[in-house]
Amino acid sequence: MKYKIFNILPEFGTNTYLVWDEISKEAMIIDPANQSRVLLEAIKGLNLKYIVNTHGHGDHIGGNGFLKENTQAQLAIHELDAPMLTDPNKNLSIHWGANLICPEADIKLKGGDFLKLGENKIKVIHTPGHSRGGICLLIDDLLFCGDTLFAESIGRTDLPGGDYTTLIRSIREKLFVLSDNITAFPGHGPATKIGYEKVSNPFAGMRVER
Ligand SMILES: [Zn+2]
Numbered sequence: 504m505k506y507k508i509f510n511i512l513p514e515f516g517t518n519t520y521l522v523w524d525e526i527s528k529e530a531m532i533i534d535p536a537n538q539s540r541v542l543l544e545a546i547k548g549l550n551l552k553y554i555v556n557t558h559g560h561g562d563h564i565g566g567n568g569f570l571k572e573n574t575q576a577q578l579a580i581h582e583l584d585a586p587m588l589t590d591p592n593k594n595l596s597i598h599w600g601a602n603l604i605c606p607e608a609d610i611k612l613k614g615g616d617f618l619k620l621g622e623n624k625i626k627v628i629h630t631p632g633h634s635r636g637g638i639c640l641l642i643d644d645l646l647f648c649g650d651t652l653f654a655e656s657i658g659r660t661d662l663p664g665g666d667y668t669t670l671i672r673s674i675r676e677k678l679f680v681l682s683d684n685i686t687a688f689p690g691h692g693p694a695t696k697i698g699y700e701k702v703s704n705p706f707a708g709m710r711v712e713r
């Protein structure tokens with residue numbers, strides 16, 4: 504699998520990821536943070552099959568409508584965060600005047616579901632705690648982990664639907680059981696390794712009192 508990282512919403516520093524299969528040319532965009540022609544350029548020659556939101560916050564969904572208008576892609580989000588797509592209060596974008604009302608989800612995901620790009624299976628891991636319907640996507644040794652886990656940090660838990668204990672449990676029980684060599688690509692900031700975070704993450708790592 505190939506991937507590319509975009510920063511199309513600099514105010515929030517949200518990472519938007521394009522992931523594609525070289526053989527079939529099937530692609531997905533994870534967290535299109537904003538409307539951007541750059542993304543349309545990037546998917547030229549690819550078949551954009553999915554738009555996936557790791558969760559329903561406004562800084563991760565702002566490009567959903569634009570991509571839906573310009574491609575045939577299906578929009579996927581966890582069922583518990585699906586109501587956030589169409590409600591600027593729930594997706595919080597009312598707070599910065601974007602007032603995002605996205606198209607409704609085509610696919611409502613649950614933990615354990617799989618998406619497919621060519622012959623590649625993408626596993627959906629439900630990791631609540633930052634929001635109720637937060638998910639991570641595992642593709643081979645790549646983990647796209649939204650605002651659940653950051654390099655040496657974790658997602659906020661003070662927003663509606665957030666819960667600290669739940670988030671720590673999600674990270675420890677669903678992510679830290681994965682192989683050490685998996686690279687985690689967060690919703691904000693640089694990539695990191697599961698093995699490193701397992702030991703050194705100051706909130707959920709092994710050095711923290713359990
Ligand atoms: Zn968020």
Ligand SMILES: [Zn+2]
Nearest residue numbers: 560562650690
């Ligand atoms: Zn975010």
